Amino acid sequence: LAHNTLSDPFVAAAFWTGLGALALTILLSLQILRLRLALRRNERVEARALAKWRPVLHAVVVGEAPQLPVLAANERLPFLKLWVHLQASLRGEAADALADVARNLGVDASARAMLERGRRGERLLAALTLGHLRDRQAWTPLLRAAGQPDNALALTAMWAMARVDGQAAADHILPRFIESGDWALSRVAGVLQEAAGASAEALQRLLPTLPETSLPRALRIAEALRVALPAPVLDGALRSHHVDVLVAALRNVATPDALDAVRSLAGHANWQVRVQAARALGRIGERTDVETLAELLGDREWWVRYRAAQALADLAALYGEALEAVRARLSDRFAADMLAHVMAEKELA
């Protein structure tokens, strides 16, 4: 390369690569500038829209009936964001009045169009709007959106469906939630709680028909929704040979009817089952269960000992037994330490 010049193809390639990089940098800089100008423009439009609509919507919220201005096309998105934000924090008459305003402005029709043809962000906003409006005409497009692989959009659409028609939504959504372990339980519960009664009924109908493989997920959903399980379903689950089913079933135990089954599971080979058995005994146990829990205090697993100590504290409080007396009887150091730990926690609480 000692005497190579730009006519040499390699030097030329390097030169043009460097020059290309600098040219691209200039283009990037222009793009950054364009984005910044667009951002400023959008901020101005949004600020104007908010200044116009916030007083109107606030007046509606406090029960007034202000004259509605015209909703300009470029105000639609900031208006919807403000409207959805207010709806999310309101209930009752104020929320209904806001919904009437939206319908009077034709927001329902434009939201349906946005859900079908909008960009992704607009579709999310449209699904939220239609859910708050409980818009029955939006059922079919919402159903389509709920089937999309885009999780955020699908979940938002399902939430809206639950608000539009709780019964139909529960029948449609629940089997899907049970089958798909990919949906986080908190999200699932958040959607189903919009139609809590219908979801509970649908779950109670579904549970006896489910195969054992689907039971853990269904039982966790039941727990999240605080659904009282049909006795045969819970009894069957508590006799299962599958650890996941047992754990999920024990978490649902809420009445003393299941006490015998719970006591028998306190000695289960799997520690996760023993943990849940200890917790269940804390909820429904009797005076005689103090001994079972004291035994669990000596378990080799830390979590079993911890939950047993907590359950023991709950039962002791219930039956007026002094925890110190139980502690004095313990010969296992680990058991005594754990009880001291939980007693100190209770004192601090």
Added chain:
Amino acid sequence: MNWHTAIVNFVTWFVMCYFVALNGGYLLLNLMSLRTLRRRGQEQFLDDLPRAYLGLEPPVSILVPAYNEEATIAASIRSMLQLTYSEFEVIVVNDGSKDGTLDVLKREFALLPFPEAYRRQLATKDTRQIYRSTLHPNLRVIDKANGGKADSLNAGINASRYPLFCGVDADSILERDSLVKVTEPFLRDPTVVATGGTVRVANGCEVSGGFLTKVGLPRNIWALFQVVEYLRAFLFGRLGWSNINGMLIISGAFGVFRKDAVIAAGGYRPDTIGEDMELVVRMHRLLRAKGQPYRVEFVPDPVCWTEAPEDFRTLKNQRIRWQRGLAESLTANWRLMFSRNGGVPGWLAFPFLMAFEWLGPLIELGGYAFMIVAFFTGAISWQAFAAFMLVAVGLGILLSASGILLEEMSFHIYPKGKQLLVLGLVVLLENLGYRQLNSWWRLVGLYRWATQKEAAWGTMKRKGTWQRETSQ
């Protein structure tokens, strides 16, 4: 062509191709980040809606290792206790501090000794006492013998109650909703084992009551360089790799892990400087070897702010330490590279880090030195030398500018036009000396790693002039 010319030609083109491949690789990551940030932007308004907690979100244990942090620890912990999240606990691990860290904690949070049934899942130095706050039921303090940051984190894991833990530096400034954002991937995907959030430079910003109240740019040039570096490193370095599940680094300043996965991997290694990176690389290696489906995700939202060094010596020491940490993390997990189940981490991310981050300083500085010597001895023409400099500097500027573009597309946290202009100037300047200086420090780090000096807590000279403490 004689052998001398052949060698010169070969080295020249090797160095040029190396620079093109290095910057090209990062530009590719940049393109991958674009889509994610765009989708993120579309969903952003959902975050602003009132949030209802159902009590089903996974509870989180925040672990705060502290060594000689008496000046800032109380404010940091107070801000952590105010985070928005349904259920969390804060566990401060006092790693045998020589100053009054423990006394400050006892006084400020009314600590009392607690008879904790300590669960020893990971081996650590001896625990002297565990305290519980009588003011905040979710605050505990572990006082232990000095064993380093990794040892402290392991002690925190032992004491933690919840399935997720979040490792936080004691001097980190967290956004109020940082936990909500960083645990989001765990809700979305049950196979997620770790998430990391974006760390930004707090110098030039205003902090009050432990929270950031005003974003600004630092006046100090070293800190300004680091603002651009952090944008580059987080917005496309990590986000790009995260898209293809190849992220090998989660910053120790703020990362959330699934506890059982970390314990199964053996916890943090106390004998390494880069314990945060080493753990993530090891988790990749072990989970890949098992064939277990998993994801390590990056959250691009700015969730954590940290004070960047503003003086030459501290910055140099930090970079040397980082390079040593990188070398230790990679060499301790060689077996991930090109392993049978290695996937993206083993076949792409690991070799990329090896070639461009681990050996990078050697080749970069070697390349500059060779070109300069070759030019002055007449071994290459001035056109070839100029072309090399144009490629090296031009691509570097392009890369930094693309970091600012991503920032502008997504979070635009520097709202003033003047700030944008300053960042633009820094992008130009940092490629004309700072980047090369950084490579030199990293080369020193490589040397120190090769000579194997003992690992210890990194010392950081803090100015904290941006921090305005409020009385509580």
